[in-house]
Amino acid sequence: MGDSQYSFSLTTxxxxxxxxxIEYALTAVSAGQTSLGIKASNGVVIATEKKLxxxxxxxxxxxxxxxxxxxxxxxxxxxxPDSRVLVRKSRKQAQQYKRLYNEPIPLSQLVRETAVVMQxxxxxxxxxxxxxxxxxxxxxxxxxxxxxxxxxxxxxxxxASAIGKNVSNAKTFLEKxxxxxxxxxxxxxxxxxxxxxxxxxxxxxxxxxxxxxxxxRKFRVLTPAEVDDYLAExx
Amino acid sequence: xxxxxxxxxxxxGFSFDLCRRNAFLESQGTxxxxxxxxxxxxxxLVFKDGVILGAxxxxxxxxxxxxxxxxxxHYLAPNISCCGAGTAADTENVTDMVSSQxxxxxxxxxxxxxxxxxxxxxxxHLFGYQxxxxxxxxxxxxxxxxxxxxxxxxxxxxxxxxxxTMGSGSLAAMAMFESxxxxxMTREEGIEVVCAAICAGIFNDLGSGSNVDLCVITxxxxxxxxxxxxxxxxxxxHSKGYHFTSGHTxxxxxxxxxxxxxxxxxxxxxxEEE
Numbered sequence: 001m002g003d004s005q006y007s008f009s010l011t012t013x014x015x016x017x018x019x020x021x022i023e024y025a026l027t028a029v030s031a032g033q034t035s036l037g038i039k040a041s042n043g044v045v046i047a048t049e050k051k052l053x054x055x056x057x058x059x060x061x062x063x064x065x066x067x068x069x070x071x072x073x074x075x076x077x078x079x080x081p082d083s084r085v086l087v088r089k090s091r092k093q094a095q096q097y098k099r100l101y102n103e104p105i106p107l108s109q110l111v112r113e114t115a116v117v118m119q120x121x122x123x124x125x126x127x128x129x130x131x132x133x134x135x136x137x138x139x140x141x142x143x144x145x146x147x148x149x150x151x152x153x154x155x156x157x158x159x160a161s162a163i164g165k166n167v168s169n170a171k172t173f174l175e176k177x178x179x180x181x182x183x184x185x186x187x188x189x190x191x192x193x194x195x196x197x198x199x200x201x202x203x204x205x206x207x208x209x210x211x212x213x214x215x216x217r218k219f220r221v222l223t224p225a226e227v228d229d230y231l232a233e234x235x
Numbered sequence: 236x237x238x239x240x241x242x243x244x245x246x247x248g249f250s251f252d253l254c255r256r257n258a259f260l261e262s263q264g265t266x267x268x269x270x271x272x273x274x275x276x277x278x279x280l281v282f283k284d285g286v287i288l289g290a291x292x293x294x295x296x297x298x299x300x301x302x303x304x305x306x307x308x309h310y311l312a313p314n315i316s317c318c319g320a321g322t323a324a325d326t327e328n329v330t331d332m333v334s335s336q337x338x339x340x341x342x343x344x345x346x347x348x349x350x351x352x353x354x355x356x357x358x359x360h361l362f363g364y365q366x367x368x369x370x371x372x373x374x375x376x377x378x379x380x381x382x383x384x385x386x387x388x389x390x391x392x393x394x395x396x397x398x399x400t401m402g403s404g405s406l407a408a409m410a411m412f413e414s415x416x417x418x419x420m421t422r423e424e425g426i427e428v429v430c431a432a433i434c435a436g437i438f439n440d441l442g443s444g445s446n447v448d449l450c451v452i453t454x455x456x457x458x459x460x461x462x463x464x465x466x467x468x469x470x471x472x473h474s475k476g477y478h479f480t481s482g483h484t485x486x487x488x489x490x491x492x493x494x495x496x497x498x499x500x501x502x503x504x505x506x507e508e509e
Binding site (some may be wrong): 063064067068088091093095098099 | 292331332334336338339342345
């Protein structure tokens with residue numbers, strides 16, 4: 001491919017007008033475990049696979065869905081350590097906003113600031129882009145919202161989206177099932193069914209993680225017991 | 236690496252570059268601006284189930300009361316609160332900053348904040364500024380290790396006590412505590428002693444006044460009792476204005492003049508338009 005000569009340097013465009021390193025970063029994301037999010041009329045749900053490399057890993061210590069502020073949470077697909085850096089930066093930015101304006105940060109502002117950080121790493125020397133896409137879910141004064149942020153720094157607001165492995169099947173499934181007046185409980189069931197579609201092995205509360213935020217504006221990650229209850233309902 | 240989008244102030248203490256110039260101006264007769272101090276009586280005590288914090292509500296600017304009902308009990312964490320005496324801006328900003336840092340710490344650790352964490356953050360910050368940040372605090376809360384109460388001084392030293400008072404009214408309040416405090420009081424007894432201590436400050440210290448604010452923190456949660464006691468109610472002028480019943484003013488003489496009252500009915504034609 002003619003692009004391969006331009007693929008080593010992040011800050012050099014290829015003749016076809018692409019930054020090949022960003023394309024490769026997106027490939028890294030597509031190799032990551034599936035995550036998806038659905039925006040309902042009264043809340044948002046995000047879910048992710050939590051396949052651990054060995055049965056000896058203590059699954060209680062692994063938290064893939066993290067809280068950024070009391071009403072905003074995030075899931076990722078791709079390189080876990082990269083997501084940790086972004087989560088830390090976003091949490092700090094949210095606190096700085098609150099100190100400056102005495103107002104909890106609106107979700108769109110937090111997403112934009114995170115995207116700006118990700119873009120900076122595509123236009124600097126000596127660094128590489130982040131190998132993660134993030135699904136940010138929250139409930140603020142503008143209602144429930146779901147955003148996806150890519151390694152290039154571009155972000156979109158979605159009604160429902162999936163990232164990682166198996167993304168095309170998951171998106172087709174979501175397109176069929178999504179309705180605008182869906183409620184949060186239906187959204188959770190749909191999210192579980194979508195994850196189940198591409199899941200290898202036995203799905204249970206121990207190998208998926210689900211985070212929800214409803215009108216109470218408190219984002220929380222469901223306990224494995226609660227996830228098992230929802231799985232039983234879906235059967 | 237490019238800079239992040241939000242510029243933080245430069246790290247480190249205050250810049251004292253202008254101090255000599257300010258001292259010179261003052262010696263030449265320029266009036267230095269007065270800053271808002273909280274004068275204050277703030278107290279805390281440990282009771283059977285947790286901690287009770289109390290504060291008055293007067294803020295002064297020199298000799299003038301600039302706020303008759305300010306809030307001196309600040310939020311640090313869902314289970315920790317802090318009363319502040321000294322310069323109002325200093326206490327508010329230092330507690331806001333530590334509250335922000337505690338929230339980030341909670342996300343990173345996944346646990347509730349501990350009172351000693353807040354204490355260490357506050358004292359490190361105050362010590363770094365070598366007393367220039369004039370904030371004297373009474374910090375109290377309940378965490379996994381139990382109820383805690385600390386007094387923090389502007390230079391960064393701390394005391395850990397079962398009962399503490401700070402501010403200009405601290406002596407009046409401490410007198411009440413020393414005579415009435417006992418270990419293991421109930422909530423009602425604790426509230427009574429705290430109110431007595433704050434009222435002692437309100438009535439005997441010029442820098443303290445107005446109302447009593449309380450904050451009761453237990454394992455089950457925090458209860459912020461704003462204006463729990465109001466021993467100095469304000470009397471406002473009546474909305475209908477001043478009203479004097481008759482008999483208030485002495486009558487020296489009276490003269491009655493009847494107005495002539497005549498009505499004459501006259502027949503007439505309807506007015507014609509030209």
